[in-house]
Amino acid sequence: MQSKVEKLIQDAISQKAMDIYFLPTMEGYIVSYSVQGQRIIQKEISGLLGQQIINYLKFKGNMSLSEKRRPQLGADYYQAPQGRVYLRYSTVGNFLDQESMVIRLLYPQQTEQLAVFYDDQWQRLEKACLRRGLILFSGPMGSGKTTTMYYFAKKFQEQAILCIEDPVEIQEPAFLQLQVNEKAGMTYPNLLKVALRHHPDIFIIGEIRDEQTAKVAITAALSGHLVLSTVHAKSAQGVLQRLLNLGLTRDEIEQAVQLVSYQRLIPTQTAELKILFEQITAHDFQGSTEISADWGERIEQCYQSGWISQKDKEKYYNG
Numbered sequence: 001m002q003s004k005v006e007k008l009i010q011d012a013i014s015q016k017a018m019d020i021y022f023l024p025t026m027e028g029y030i031v032s033y034s035v036q037g038q039r040i041i042q043k044e045i046s047g048l049l050g051q052q053i054i055n056y057l058k059f060k061g062n063m064s065l066s067e068k069r070r071p072q073l074g075a076d077y078y079q080a081p082q083g084r085v086y087l088r089y090s091t092v093g094n095f096l097d098q099e100s101m102v103i104r105l106l107y108p109q110q111t112e113q114l115a116v117f118y119d120d121q122w123q124r125l126e127k128a129c130l131r132r133g134l135i136l137f138s139g140p141m142g143s144g145k146t147t148t149m150y151y152f153a154k155k156f157q158e159q160a161i162l163c164i165e166d167p168v169e170i171q172e173p174a175f176l177q178l179q180v181n182e183k184a185g186m187t188y189p190n191l192l193k194v195a196l197r198h199h200p201d202i203f204i205i206g207e208i209r210d211e212q213t214a215k216v217a218i219t220a221a222l223s224g225h226l227v228l229s230t231v232h233a234k235s236a237q238g239v240l241q242r243l244l245n246l247g248l249t250r251d252e253i254e255q256a257v258q259l260v261s262y263q264r265l266i267p268t269q270t271a272e273l274k275i276l277f278e279q280i281t282a283h284d285f286q287g288s289t290e291i292s293a294d295w296g297e298r299i300e301q302c303y304q305s306g307w308i309s310q311k312d313k314e315k316y317y318n319g
Helices: 002-014 047-060 119-129 145-154 188-197 211-222 236-245 250-256 293-304 310-316
Strands: 019-024 028-035 038-046 072-080 083-093 099-106 133-138 161-165 176-179 202-205 226-230 257-267 273-280
Touching (some): 119 257, 119 273, 133 236, 202 211, 236 273, 250 257, 257 310
Parallel strands (some): 202 226
Antiparallel strands (some): 019 099, 072 083, 083 099, 257 273
């Protein structure tokens, strides 16, 4: 079983998959990968083999083998030729007691600059990180926002950097990394209170998802820290609207937030993935959640320059 699972994981890595899915059907299991935002079916396997693979992975991930209905989370790693790839497991059973599993693959952190379409956007982020305040990253799952955030944080690794995540996605020995554990009372707000007593120079907050976390992030930014975090939204304007919805005032946002950076990983004509950003300051907020005209203009320029296909231009034009 070990060799079968390792072969499957290595195949997913060779295709640069972000996720591996084991989804039950009436006949067995469908195995598929998420590659560049697209779900690609790889094969169908028997129900017996599918359950054997899931049980093997659950054992490796320190999950309960007897629990097949309720949601479970687990973690492990795979030592690939290109470096250690961390695996995050998630299982849940359907109403027929058929168990499904999703494996998130977390690749080694890049040390070189990520590929971008426009250097001026990358330089704007670099300059923002030299100042204090809150920098917010956004984008859909698999858009590389956490990788981008960590890349800039590593530029300051001689300083004290403290991370709070759920879960820790990228292991970085130079950072003090704390992981949320709700059962143990290690919630985002509780860990943030502890973190402030450590007096780090830079905070990384995996995600701002509630009012309490948002207010602590604002407080840290206003007290002279560089704070990097992510917010789920469909545009840079949407990030600021999300903060308002979480209970922050416009004055708090304008004082603390120095840059919002929404991003997408877009395939080029040469099969390379490059990042396009939409970037605004808190003072640019117009009360909308729409993608900016600048985004559309840059996408059009990417197409006119022959960097992306017409299909991808249409797909990403609205964010």
